Amino acid sequence: MVMAMARSAEHELHRRRRSRNVGLGLVLAGFVALVFALTVVKVRQGDLMEAYDHQPRVSVLPEEGQDGGTGTTTKEVQQ
Amino acid sequence: MTDINAYEGAPEAEFGDYVALLKPRVMSLVVFTAFVGLSVAPIDVHPFIAFCAVLFIALGGGASGALNMWYDADIDAVMRRTQSRPIPSGRVTGGEALGLGLALSGISVMMLGLVANWFAAAFLAFTIFFYAVIYTMWLKRWTPQNIVIGGAAGAFPPMIGWACATGGVGIESLLMFALIFFWTPPHFWALALFMKEDYHKAGVPMLTVTHGRTVTRRHIFAYTLVLAPFAIWLGLTSVGGPLYMAVAAVLNILFILGGWRVMRRDEDAAMADNYTVERRFFRLSLYYTFLHFLALLVQHWVGIGW
Known part of the structure; x- marks a missing residue:
């Protein structure tokens, strides 16, 4: 009984891991968006390409x- | 059950622990001063480019913060204020902090070069080197003047911001540097007077420990006197104006007055009222830089310079 409960309940460790994974995912997605937006701005400004x-x-x-x-x-x- | 419990002993890091390695509170000052330096520069920068430039300057500052936490983990573990930081508390390993610090240093410098210019990027690289190597690894544990020279690292961001817009250095950016550079020692020494950290145990030669508290009080007042002319001089340059001058005059009179009061205090009297005057001076020092830079920004927006 105790075993079953422990397995089904989410351990604190999982929460910490998810926080790392989601955090890193958002940072990477944000970086991609940033580089894209930067490219658009630089091209529109007519910087020498x-x-x-x-x-x-x-x-x-x-x-x-x-x-x-x-x-x-x-x-x-x-x- | 035993298996699950085995994890309890070794806390695993969550995302926020890595963010904490970047010293977000120090970063906020970097963001603000770099933004002001970039905004008041005579060359206009596209808002998104400005945003990215400030972001990567802040990231570089964060990277040096992570390197600092990696190297100073032994000091942090001894002092009460810093014991809960990610490395001394065991949530992040020293190696992870070093890796994160080095990787973010590289990314921030390269990206700033691509976003703005390579002069600004080199300046950022130098700032990271200065804070992580010259201050953290060398001066901090060696001389009671650690805070004075280390303050330069915190004073570079407005110059980097200025360099992002202009590609160089100007008298205005040098004076913004001086404003933070000479402000740092009285700010930190006031904190050292009432925080009473066990710097000695941690092996950090703080002026309060090496030369005594009376000498520290005199130093605080002396720096407020040195600082004031630079603050006023900045007001006479192209970025200054009547608004900045008014703010600077009031703040510097208050700061010198505060420094004078701190110097005149006797340690017993200070202890008796739990360092009220020192705490008030410290709070004033926080407003001091913030309001000076805010005044520069508003002066620039309003547009009525000399």
């Missing part, structure tokens, strides 16, 4: 008649 790729790119050159007015550094383009 093309980096130097071993050859000059027209798209990252400063616009005509502008002295390095874009977000790209001249050093990057010259390389």
